[in-house]
Amino acid sequence: MRKPFATGNWKMNTDSSSSVALAKGVADGSTELAGRAVDVAICPPFVYLQSVIRAVSSSNIAVGAQDVYFEEKGAFTGEISTSMLKGIGCTYVLCGHSERRHVLGEGDELVNKKLTAAIGGGLLPILCVGELQSEREARQTEQVVKRHIEEGLAGIGEEKLSAVTIAYEPVWAIGTGLTATPDQAQEVHAFIRKLLAELYDDEAAQATRILYGGSVKPGNTAELMSQGDIDGVLVGGASLKVEDFLAIIQAAV
Numbered sequence: 533m534r535k536p537f538a539t540g541n542w543k544m545n546t547d548s549s550s551s552v553a554l555a556k557g558v559a560d561g562s563t564e565l566a567g568r569a570v571d572v573a574i575c576p577p578f579v580y581l582q583s584v585i586r587a588v589s590s591s592n593i594a595v596g597a598q599d600v601y602f603e604e605k606g607a608f609t610g611e612i613s614t615s616m617l618k619g620i621g622c623t624y625v626l627c628g629h630s631e632r633r634h635v636l637g638e639g640d641e642l643v644n645k646k647l648t649a650a651i652g653g654g655l656l657p658i659l660c661v662g663e664l665q666s667e668r669e670a671r672q673t674e675q676v677v678k679r680h681i682e683e684g685l686a687g688i689g690e691e692k693l694s695a696v697t698i699a700y701e702p703v704w705a706i707g708t709g710l711t712a713t714p715d716q717a718q719e720v721h722a723f724i725r726k727l728l729a730e731l732y733d734d735e736a737a738q739a740t741r742i743l744y745g746g747s748v749k750p751g752n753t754a755e756l757m758s759q760g761d762i763d764g765v766l767v768g769g770a771s772l773k774v775e776d777f778l779a780i781i782q783a784a785v
């Protein structure tokens with residue numbers, strides 16, 4: 533049985549005080565559920581990671597980074613390594629979020645290096661995959677998702693797959709208010725699980741959590757989560773409001 537997983541990606545939308553207030557609000561409001569019935573993670577901007585980690589230290593909320601660099605140390609101005617994140621108490625890291633791919637120009641090879649480094653450094657990567665609107669219209673969804681998964685997981689053996697969560701995030705649904713219908717999402721999630729079974733085996737595929745992301749709200753979470761292959765949600769906008777994210781956590785159980 534895969535435990536539900538609700539993750540909030542704050543992107544570049546909080547400041548120093550709102551980060552701590554949001555983190556405390558989520559921790560205080562989810563004491564009955566977080567870590568027990570559902571895994572909960574929040575991903576603040578890098579500079580607020582430490583204060584957020586302190587704010588949730590007596591709760592079961594995990595903290596993730598929105599990105600990481602694959603080199604361990606050296607002349608990489610502006611970058612952050614896995615050991616820096618691990619050293620301050622980060623648990624998760626997003627790899628290949630669509631904004632990194634499509635705004636910052638990250639390709640599958642770089643995403644794979646980051647994911648590989650994350651696992652090597654003891655972090656739990658969340659590999660984000662998903663097609664653009666134009667790719668969906670051209671019926672290339674499966675082809676794009678297959679490439680993101682195969683290349684993102686290149687060199688990752690079955691023993692390491694257990695560290696990985698996949699997030700299917702159709703780019704056209706992120707921050708747009710458009711959500712994939714539960715059927716559309718389930719179709720791609722089932723495809724991903726089948727692909728994992730081919731790349732690894734059925735047991736590994738069944739054990740891997742696959743989250744859906746793209747305009748998830750309190751009102752659509754339960755229906756999305758009722759689909760057999762949707763194991764959780766990656767939430768952007770709605771994770772910035774304590775009540776909304778708490779309602780999503782509740783609905784994810």
Ligand code: PEP
Pocket residue numbers: 541543701705706707708709745746747748766767768769770
């Ligand atoms: C995201 O940031 O990954 C995301 C899915 O954003 P939103 O929920 O706002 O669409």
